[in-house]
Amino acid sequence: MSLAHHPSDELLLDLAAGRLEHGPALVLKAHLGACPDCRAEVGRLEAVGGALLADLPGTVLAADALERALARLDTPPRTEKIRVDLPQILAGEGLGPRRWLAPGLWLRKLEREPGDRFTSYLLHTGPGRQLPRHGHVGAEYVCVLKGAFADETGRYGPGDFACGDANLEHSPRAETDEACLCLIAGEGPLQMRGVIARAFQIYAGV
Amino acid sequence: MSAVHVWSEIPSPAPFRRRAALRRETVSVKRPAPGPDFGALIGRIAAGADRAAFAELFRHFAPRVKSYGLKLGATAAAAEELAQDTLLAVWRKAGQFDPARASASTWIFTIARNLRIDALRRERPAPAPEDGADPSPLADALLAGAEADVRVRRALGALPPEQLQVIQLSFFSDAPHAAIAESLGLPLGTVKSRLRLAMTRLRALLEDLR
Numbered sequence: 001m002s003l004a005h006h007p008s009d010e011l012l013l014d015l016a017a018g019r020l021e022h023g024p025a026l027v028l029k030a031h032l033g034a035c036p037d038c039r040a041e042v043g044r045l046e047a048v049g050g051a052l053l054a055d056l057p058g059t060v061l062a063a064d065a066l067e068r069a070l071a072r073l074d075t076p077p078r079t080e081k082i083r084v085d086l087p088q089i090l091a092g093e094g095l096g097p098r099r100w101l102a103p104g105l106w107l108r109k110l111e112r113e114p115g116d117r118f119t120s121y122l123l124h125t126g127p128g129r130q131l132p133r134h135g136h137v138g139a140e141y142v143c144v145l146k147g148a149f150a151d152e153t154g155r156y157g158p159g160d161f162a163c164g165d166a167n168l169e170h171s172p173r174a175e176t177d178e179a180c181l182c183l184i185a186g187e188g189p190l191q192m193r194g195v196i197a198r199a200f201q202i203y204a205g206v
Numbered sequence: 207m208s209a210v211h212v213w214s215e216i217p218s219p220a221p222f223r224r225r226a227a228l229r230r231e232t233v234s235v236k237r238p239a240p241g242p243d244f245g246a247l248i249g250r251i252a253a254g255a256d257r258a259a260f261a262e263l264f265r266h267f268a269p270r271v272k273s274y275g276l277k278l279g280a281t282a283a284a285a286e287e288l289a290q291d292t293l294l295a296v297w298r299k300a301g302q303f304d305p306a307r308a309s310a311s312t313w314i315f316t317i318a319r320n321l322r323i324d325a326l327r328r329e330r331p332a333p334a335p336e337d338g339a340d341p342s343p344l345a346d347a348l349l350a351g352a353e354a355d356v357r358v359r360r361a362l363g364a365l366p367p368e369q370l371q372v373i374q375l376s377f378f379s380d381a382p383h384a385a386i387a388e389s390l391g392l393p394l395g396t397v398k399s400r401l402r403l404a405m406t407r408l409r410a411l412l413e414d415l416r
Contacts (some may be wrong), residue, residue, distance in 0.1 A: 009405045010383070010398060017377045018319035022327065043308075044412050045405075049319065049377050050312030051358040056378075058269025059276060061287055069264055069290055070257060073297050 005036050012038060016045035027185040031086065065104030082159040084145045089183070095122070101204050104129045104179065111206070119206055125149065125180045130173040132197035140164040147180035149173060169193070242266075244310035250298035264293050267311075271318045278322060288325065292318040304354040309355045361411035369404035372397055 006016075007028055014020045015028045026124045079080040094111030101107065104126020109119065117138075122145075125131065132191075134192035142162040149156055151170040156162050165171070169191075182206075242262060250259035268289040275285030295317050296303075303313055362370060375386050387397040 009402055012406065013373075013376050018323050019376065019380060041405075041409070044408060046316055047309065047312045047354065047412075048362065048373065048408065050309055050315040051355055051362060052374060052377050053267075053270055053274055053315040053318070054311035055359070056270045056273045056277075056357065059272040059285070061269055061272060061289065065268060065286065065290070066261060066264055069268070069293055070261065072290070072294055073255075073257065073260065077298055169252045189220065 003037075005037065006038055006040055007031060009041075011042050016042045016049060021093075052144045082157065084143070084159050085144055086193050098205065101200060102129070105131075107204060107206065120183070120185040121182055121206060125172075125174040127174055127179055130171055130177040132200060133169065133171040133193045134197065134201070135169040135191035135193070136166055136186065137165050137189065137191060138166065140168070140184065140186040142182050142184045145181045145183055147178040148175045149180045149182070150175065244302070245305040248296065248300050248303045248310055248313075251297055252303065260293070260297055263296060263310075265298075267314050268293050270313070274315075274318055274378065275322065278380050280322075281400070284325070288318060288322055291321050295321065311355060357412065361408055364411060365404055365407060367406070369400050372400045373404050376401065 011020070011024075011028060015025060020028065032042060053078070065109070090110075096109040096111070098106050098108050105121045105124065107120045107121045112119065118141075125147075126137070127147075140163070142156070142164070143157050144158050144160045144162075146158055148160075149172045151172040153170065155175075186206060190201055190206055192198045244263060244266065247256075247259040247263050250256035251263075271289040271292045271353040272285045275288040276282070280288060292314065298375060299317070302402070305308070362373070365373070371390075372386065375381075378382075379386060383397055383401075384394050390397065405406070
């Protein structure tokens with residue numbers, strides 16, 4: 001069944017041609033994820049872009065261009081940015097309100113499925129921020145969606161999976177260049193160390 | 207085999223900010239795809255890191271990607287880098303190229319487009335720390351292979367020149383549609399209706415390739 005509401009032809013063209021600003025492009029891509037018709041239209045327009053590119057008269061390159069390109073082939077790529085497809089993973093999940101815990105630090109709980117013993121939430125930690133030291137009563141599963149954090153057990157970047165249990169007591173810190181967003185499923189409440197941390201935990205509800 | 211003169215009617219590019227002049231050029235869109243099978247060259251890179259195949263792709267596409275960058279207002283140096291980076295990405299991502307999903311030129315277009323967007327984001331005062339464009343097309347391209355390229359070219363060639371012109375300007379100018387209209391000496395509504403007509407026409411001509 002097709003959707004009732006679609007972006008205009010002009011917006012689809014702007015997306016295919018790379019003319020949209022970042023925000024609008026994101027929203028359109030979210031729509032494309034759900035709409036085969038608009039995906040098809042953008043696919044056609046990208047093919048138009050390909051044909052137009054193929055038919056462009058070339059511009060003379062620097063004399064050593066090919067030589068330089070060949071020399072670059074063997075240099076290892078900079079660490080490739082690994083992306084986690086957030087909308088796809090969270091599609092259909094009920095997300096609670098954003099709850100601010102401290103500057104740069106917030107979480108959003110996912111609606112819990114009946115019978116799920118885990119509390120699941122998105123945790124956002126601002127660049128360089130550190131979580132209070134805490135332990136766990138049960139299992140904790142973490143996938144980094146964006147940014148990176150490090151704790152006593154190592155460094156975790158986008159897509160990395162971390163697993164904790166009752167033996168893990170840690171104080172993870174987000175790396176300084178970017179906020180860290182994680183999807184976490186934790187069994188039982190965190191065991192905060194210290195009065196302030198405990199108050200924080202009661203408020204956060206995780 | 208006729209050529210369509212697309213840029214020739216465009217008056218001086220006064221209102222365009224930070225972009226190259228729209229030069230007088232002739233772009234043929236009816237020419238059938240001659241020469242090598244570029245998809246097969248990408249396949250050879252994926253299968254065996256074939257440097258000769260890369261060199262052939264580079265000679266064909268890098269000068270075109272440079273033109274693409276220049277048209278969108280890049281400096282000569284930045285356009286040269288875009289060409290370098292695009293072909294390097296072709297080398298590195300060749301294994302992800304799926305000839306059933308997109309033709310070589312469509313795939314390379316999406317890489318160049320995404321790299322250019324990333325470069326623009328990095329230029330901003332508060333840079334987004336993106337590291338390399340996602341090379342994938344946004345959509346499951348419906349049209350695959352050299353045969354589809356021929357179909358797309360034929361469809362473009364069937365457009366009235368004034369419709370083809372606004373489609374080309376949409377891809378090869380970063381001016382808002384209003385500035386494009388102004389540079390063409392047309393009301394914005396006329397440009398938009400030409401775009402809509404062109405897209406309706408293309409849809410009708412290419413829908414069966416789905």
